[in-house]
Amino acid sequence: MKLTRRDFLKNSTLLTSAFVIGFHLPIKGMAAQLENKKEIIEPNAFIKIDKDNKITFLLGQVEMGQGAYTGIAMCIADELDAFWNEIIFEPAPVKDVYNIPGMPMMLTGGSMSIKTQQQRVRLVGATLRFMLKTAAAKKWKVRVYDVKTKDSYVINKRTKEKLSYGSLIDEIKNMPIPSDVKLKDKNEYNLIGKRVKRHPIEVEEKITGKAKFGIDVRLPDMKYAALVQPRVFGAKIKSYDDSIAKNMAGVLKIKQLPNEKIAVIANHWYQAKQASEAISVVWDNGEFEKISTADLEKEYKSYLGKEDLPIMKKDGDTQSAFDKAFKVVEAEYSFPFLAHAPMEPLNCTVHHQGSKAFMSVGGQFQTLYRGTAAKILGINPENVEYYNNYLGSSFGRRANLSSDFVVDAVYVAKDEAYPIMTLWTREDDIKMGYYRPMTLSHAKMAVDEKGNITAFKADLINQSLTKGTIFESMMFKDGIDKTQREGIEDHPYKIATHDLKAFSPTSPVTVLWLRSVGHTVSAPIVENIIDQAAISIGADPLDFRIKNLQNPRFTKLLENVAVQSNWYKREKNSGFGVAIAESFGSIAAYVVKVKVKVENNDYKVQNVWAAVDCGMAVNPLGIENQIEGSINFTIGYIKSAQITLTNGAVDQNNFYDYEVNRLKDAPDSIKVEIINSGEKIGGIGEVGVPPMFAAIINAIADATGKRYTKFPIKLG
Structure with missing residues (x-):
């Protein structure tokens, strides 16, 4: 280390x-x-x-x-x-x-x-x-x-x-x-x-405090850079006035970057930040200045139900299955843009030295980031000395296919005589970062008299995460992003017919995978509509899942959480929800109990019982930690977090109005049991998120009798 x-x-x-x-x-x-x-x-x-x-x-x-x-x-x-x-x-x-x-x-x-x-x-x-x-x-x-x-x-x-x-x-x-x-x-x-x-x-x-994160890097004669970034997506600089800023204490240089940003280089970070706020910029905000969240929602909704959407999976005659069904349930889902909000602000330190360079960064894509730096500097990647630090969390933000914060730092340091740390503020990242895509979906499911699922139809509308990136050839095929398919196309249930479609609208809003990627929307959709289907025929939601699952690994996990939570002895409509999902080679199941606070239209996740199968548990304590972290991570995103747009700009600024989970909302108890199935080892850092989304939805529905499908969930 x-x-x-x-x-x-x-x-x-x-x-x-x-x-x-x-x-x-x-x-x-x-x-x-x-x-x-x-x-x-x-x-x-x-x-x-x-x-x-x-x-x-x-x-x-x-x-x-x-x-x-x-x-x-x-x-x-x-x-x-x-x-x-x-x-x-x-x-x-x-x-x-x-x-x-x-x-x-x-x-x-x-x-x-x-x-x-x-x-x-x-x-x-x-x-x-x-x-x-x-x-x-x-x-x-x-x-x-x-x-x-x-x-x-x-x-x-x-x-x-x-x-x-x-x-x-x-x-x-x-x-x-x-x-x-x-x-x-x-x-x-x-x-x-x-x-x-x-x-x-x-x-x-x-x-x-000896651990070195990217923000802790200190090099001889190092300088600091703060950025002036656009606030409307796709905006371009028309002109700027730096007459005050360039004469402020400690300011060494002000430069316009090729990517429509302005950098202030100073002896100290605070000096750079203060000077950046003194720069007046005239922006050409373009057509997107007229767009707000409601406009995007209207556009996305117009795609739902269109017959010519790209086909994800189609087998059998779904319409016939719906016509003959004992019960049919359907719902529309709305998921907001979400920011990653890692605790350590984005940063990268670069020292350009002619035909070679040194860079120090906390990043997840070492090869890509080094190659990006070399391309901008016009040097051989082998001549870029790359050092990776501890990361102060990420949730996917530091795995950016566009290398955004690295690009900024390299542009800033190019042809400068000293090492420079370019540091984004949290406001920079919240207001002009990369986001989990906003998603609209409509799902429909048919069940016969015996409790068998006979048809599943769904449309999924969100921006592609990989189109236009180095991963496009690998992950974007037939008009559909692989991340749109995961969790829906490969759901774990025995269903006779499918009609699954997806579409990726284009938008200047920059998007990126969030922890558990496409599963953050697919699991809530699949596990919610499954719950609806069970209730429509008077079946127990957990038993209904077991009846329709294909893989005994899933059944074992559901039986485990049923025992842990005393599922079959629970009081009816007392706020219990169940969900299960597979992602990244592992499976997680939850039973969640919520308490609804009628007096202020609020709710709290009280108890969580979890079971996880990742094949082989290398470190059971580490697995428990990840599941516990996933649970708390998800609660914040389902209760309060959202990114909204007004006139092409993000409304939120920092943790005071982009709320992640608070201590008061943490569950009173979490119990995690690990099943070593002996199957191929899977990942654990993300598997705990998707079914937690779904279990909370189902628990709230059990407690209130109302099924909320617009996120974040606000009661009332």
Whole structure:
């Protein structure tokens, strides 16, 4: 976790004082993942052991509070038999060897960190452990089977003599890398599957303030930049007056950026910020100045029900199924734009030095951000020294395909003589950031006399997240964004016929994935209409789901939360809701109890019972933390958060009018149970969000008798 610039330059070099081992997966685009090639172990850049027995793990994933460092380190430490408390982490340099398997880039997102890395790093640890045992056995002139490893030492089983891993560096430097090693059996794990707290070094650094986030970067002669940004989407600068600002204390330079922004560079951040507020700008706001939220809603609504919308999934005769149905239910859903509002404001520090550059950023797309910087500066990406810091949360905001805050920082620092930190204010991000798309949807479902779902029809209208980006060719096909499909096209229920459509209107409003991406709208739609269908025929909502589900993994989770919550003994209309959804390879189910406060048209989520199946729980405590965080995250977004537009500009400014969850609204109790199904390991950082949205909707409907489908939910 401690990495100086000098360390950064050295950390991929095979030093005389350290042995470095790593892995490499040959990657040729996305298709390579499907080739099922065996990973090749190479002596490159993943584990460093020095002669003092210090073990350093270079991590290609970023840590933003999700527990990736701890989870991945548990896997490597378990296979390596390294002393847990003394492992050190360093962010990896931008190199292909750290790419996500099957993807030609380094990134953190999609709940992929532990899911994609655990097998790889376990293999690395096991390989290095075997080599260390082989070296020690040779030194003692015994068989490999006569030695064992523990806490970063090789131990002679007969004599109890010990050799530190660091003392064996010279012996293994030129040793052939074994092509086939055996991973530990589950019953041999010391860490994997156990409730492990955050790694002690990470905890110490964050508690003592030693942890370095992007905003903490300090370099010699560093300057600061504040931005003047448009407030209407798509606006352009006509003219500006900086006559007052350029004469203010500490101001070094004012420059117009190519992306319709103005930067003030000063000795100190406050000086830059004060001067930016003294600049008068005349904007050409364009046609979007006439557009408000109501206008977009009207436009979106005009698309609902159109027969020529792009087809997501169509099978069977849905109209016939509706005509013959015992019961038909339908609803219209309205989801607002949502801001990510990460706690650490967006920032990026860049030092342009002719044909090379240094950049320090808390970002999720290392390869993309470095490449973007190199392109703007007109230099080779290999000449951009990229250092990644801790991220003060993200929820998707720092995984921006347009590299927006990085682009700003590079434009600001280009051709300047000193390093410059460009810092967005929270108002900048709330008012001119990237948002979870506003969505309108209409859903309809048919049920027969036996309680079988016979038809599901839905239209989904929202902006594409990937059209016009580097991911378009991979994720936008046949007029539909992959993120529109997820959770609706692949819902878990047995349904005979489908008529599912989607459309992506264009708009100057900039959009981006929010935690759990398309599932933030698909789960509320699917799980709400399922609830309606159950109630329409007098069926228990939980039993109705079990009857119509296809996969027993889902059934097991619902049965679990039913027991936890005493579902079948609950009082009728007492505010209980149930929901289940799969996302990112994992499944989560909830029962939620809400209390409606009639006197002020408010409600509170009192109790949450959760069950989650991510295949294999590497760190159950970390999983519980993520589910608890997801629950509180979702409550804020369903109760109060929304981004609205008036005359082309965002109405909200900061946390005082863009409300995330407050302590008073946190549940009184949360209980999480983990089901280890043994299936393929899934992600955990996002799976807890989608069904929580849906369970709250259903609980409010149970308590009030009214089904709210416009978000945020305001009673009355």
